[in-house]
Amino acid sequence: MNFELKAQDSKSKARAGVLTTAHGEIQTPIFMPVGTVASVKAVHQRELKEDIKAQIILGNTYHLYLRPGTDIINGAGGLHKFMNWDRPILTDSGGYQVYSLSNNNKITEEGVKFKSHIDGSRHFFSPEKSMEIQRNIGADIIMAFDECPPYPSTYEYAKNSMDMTHRWLQRCIDWLKENPELYGFEQSLFPIVQGSTYNDLRKESAETIASHPCDGYAIGGLSVGEPHDEMYAMSDLVCSYLPEDKPRYLMGVGTPANILENIALGVDMFDCVMPTRNGRNGMIFTSEGIINIKNKKWERDFSPLDPNGTSFVDSDYSKAYLRHLFAANEYLGRQIASLHNLRFYLWLVNEAREKIIDGTFASWKNVMVEKLQTRL
Numbered sequence: 001m002n003f004e005l006k007a008q009d010s011k012s013k014a015r016a017g018v019l020t021t022a023h024g025e026i027q028t029p030i031f032m033p034v035g036t037v038a039s040v041k042a043v044h045q046r047e048l049k050e051d052i053k054a055q056i057i058l059g060n061t062y063h064l065y066l067r068p069g070t071d072i073i074n075g076a077g078g079l080h081k082f083m084n085w086d087r088p089i090l091t092d093s094g095g096y097q098v099y100s101l102s103n104n105n106k107i108t109e110e111g112v113k114f115k116s117h118i119d120g121s122r123h124f125f126s127p128e129k130s131m132e133i134q135r136n137i138g139a140d141i142i143m144a145f146d147e148c149p150p151y152p153s154t155y156e157y158a159k160n161s162m163d164m165t166h167r168w169l170q171r172c173i174d175w176l177k178e179n180p181e182l183y184g185f186e187q188s189l190f191p192i193v194q195g196s197t198y199n200d201l202r203k204e205s206a207e208t209i210a211s212h213p214c215d216g217y218a219i220g221g222l223s224v225g226e227p228h229d230e231m232y233a234m235s236d237l238v239c240s241y242l243p244e245d246k247p248r249y250l251m252g253v254g255t256p257a258n259i260l261e262n263i264a265l266g267v268d269m270f271d272c273v274m275p276t277r278n279g280r281n282g283m284i285f286t287s288e289g290i291i292n293i294k295n296k297k298w299e300r301d302f303s304p305l306d307p308n309g310t311s312f313v314d315s316d317y318s319k320a321y322l323r324h325l326f327a328a329n330e331y332l333g334r335q336i337a338s339l340h341n342l343r344f345y346l347w348l349v350n351e352a353r354e355k356i357i358d359g360t361f362a363s364w365k366n367v368m369v370e371k372l373q374t375r376l
């Protein structure tokens with residue numbers, strides 16, 4: 001895996017680059033649609049590739065392990081073949097999902113005991129187990145098995161959790177060294193910086209994580225309910241300790257405005273369920289602001305969904321029509337909203353990339369951040 005910086009903004013820490021993987025190139029800054037259970041909800045792989053122009057998508061160890069299970073995915077020759085997606089895939093390591101989905105879990109030094117949110121069956125994830133599952137899934141980018149502390153956490157909890165995440169990282173590295181790739185293509189580990197919202201812990205974690213030679217580095221433990229200015233402060237601090245020549249992935253972020261602000265701080269990769277989850281609830285993101293399509297004000301607005309939009313749905317359908325589909329609970333409504341929002345997120349990061357390359361990012365970002373938060 002190789003990362004090449006193409007341009008750096010002179011008035012911010014924003015960068016434009018290219019990450020080359022076994023399944024193709026990724027232009028950064030990039031947004032990664034979330035395909036938790038081997039599907040980006042309500043969207044075809046063909047639409048992801050041809051209309052949304054997604055370059056990499058996310059899968060998830062916790063979900064895929066529980067259903068369909070690694071032996072079926074392995075039997076298909078890996079997740080790329082199983083879901084017919086031949087571009088890069090990143091999988092999260094499963095710990096975060098255990099905390100957020102399984103209400104009955106116990107964390108020890110060894111790993112995490114949990115009950116399946118599907119059928120209540122008992123399971124156990126260790127760093128080694130997480131690596132084995134991600135090896136079998138065949139993800140191009142494997143996330144280290146970490147603990148994402150809740151927000152807020154006491155200093156003591158955040159420190160103990162961070163230290164354990166660092167010990168778990170070494171166990172991930174050791175297991176991957178002992179167990180080579182199964183499908184004949186490179187799979188790279190991204191370690192994850194923790195430390196909650198404590199400056200000294202974040203510095204210590206970033207330095208520890210950066211001491212491991214990896215193809216990329218992730219910032220975890222944010223977008224967990226902390227105020228946005230805390231998110232930005234931690235992201236800024238951590239980026240200053242991570243290698244310049246490797247991609248930085250801020251996990252679970254975020255709103256369009258969060259993404260632009262973090263690009264300005266030096267972050268290159270993002271994922272978030274917002275475009276799909278909030279889209280399915282009628283929240284439509286546009287370059288002029290946010291539309292709640294269920295609002296009565298759109299009932300007789302026959303104008304295109306998004307005149308500046310770059311997806312086919314933006315000109316094919318009107319606001320009034322999409323509002324009707326939501327009112328009637330028609331599947332097509334969620335499909336249109338998901339497709340539009342994902343295309344918007346990919347358009348936004350590509351616009352940012354072009355502004356970084358032509359040197360106008362900082363001023364464009366400030367204007368854009370205001371517009372993106374307008375309620376239309």
Ligand SMILES: CN(C)CCSCc1cc(N)cc2c(=O)[nH]c(N)nc12
Pocket residue numbers: 034036058092093094095096143146147148192219220221222223224251252253271272273
């Ligand atoms: C669908 N996505 C939300 C899933 C991928 S990102 C999940 C995710 C989100 C957030 N906010 C923090 C963390 C974190 O600290 N560690 C890990 N492993 N994953 C995280």
